[in-house]
Amino acid sequence: MDHPALCTAPHPALRAVARPVEAFAEEVRRLAHDLIETMYAHDGIGLAAPQIGRDVQVFVANPSQRRGSELVVVNPVLRGSRGRASVTEGCLSLPSIWARVRRASAVRLEGWDLAGKPLVVEAEGLLAIVLQHECDHLQGRLFIDRLPWLQRRRVEARLRDTAACA
Ligand code: NI
Numbered sequence: 129m130d131h132p133a134l135c136t137a138p139h140p141a142l143r144a145v146a147r148p149v150e151a152f153a154e155e156v157r158r159l160a161h162d163l164i165e166t167m168y169a170h171d172g173i174g175l176a177a178p179q180i181g182r183d184v185q186v187f188v189a190n191p192s193q194r195r196g197s198e199l200v201v202v203n204p205v206l207r208g209s210r211g212r213a214s215v216t217e218g219c220l221s222l223p224s225i226w227a228r229v230r231r232a233s234a235v236r237l238e239g240w241d242l243a244g245k246p247l248v249v250e251a252e253g254l255l256a257i258v259l260q261h262e263c264d265h266l267q268g269r270l271f272i273d274r275l276p277w278l279q280r281r282r283v284e285a286r287l288r289d290t291a292a293c294a
Contacts, residue, residue: 131165132180136221137270137287141178146185146266148203152244156186160200160242163188168195172220174258176265179221187262191254199255201247204239206263215257217271225283229274231260 135141149156159182167175167188176187190198211233218226234252237259241247251259261271272283 131169132162134166134170134220135179135181136223139181139221141181141183142221142265142270143268144178144183145268146176146178146183148185149240152202152240152242156184156202157242159184159186160188164190164198164200167198167220168193170220173254174262175220176262178265178268185266187266189255189258189262191258199249200242201237201249201259201262202240202242202244204237204259204263204266206235206260207238208236209260210234211252213257215254217257217261219261219271221265222270222272222287225272225286227272227275227279227283229257229261229271231257231274235259237263 159177162180163175163177166180173191173193174187174189177184185203188198188200209232212230213233214228214230216226217229233256235256237249237251239247272280
């Protein structure tokens with residue numbers, strides 16, 4: 129395997145609030161590379177550092193799944209959100225669970241790129257959903273947290289049987 133293992137729920141790494149990156153060093157570029165490789169290895173369209181057991185605010189996203197067009201965001205903050213969307217989501221850390229999640233339909237994301245330059249992304253459509261989903265990961269939040277109470281209880285009961293960093 130040429131990429132790090134994926135943490136699946138209820139792994140505790142998925143519930144920690146990630147630390148901000150303080151130095152844009154080689155280590156962060158390696159982490160981004162690891163995230164990209166792991167995302168593709170599992171056919172994902174986004175992946176956040178806690179999902180490979182790394183407690184830092186970095187995620188990658190690529191709804192097109194086209195190599196080379198990955199978005200890497202360090203220390204992201206969602207500044208503005210507009211509209212409403214309800215899209216069926218999944219998560220590499222919650223295999224076999226899919227559910228419709230209510231989110232904003234458009235967002236403005238601010239953060240930093242790998243070189244330490246400010247980055248602003250105005251997104252709508254699928255990218256807006258992915259950005260919100262990945263920002264949630266950095267706060268220790270999973271998409272199932274956003275489901276109505278009863279639906280969430282059912283999903284959590286199914287999850288109780290599985291715990292692994294596969
Ligand atoms: Ni996810």
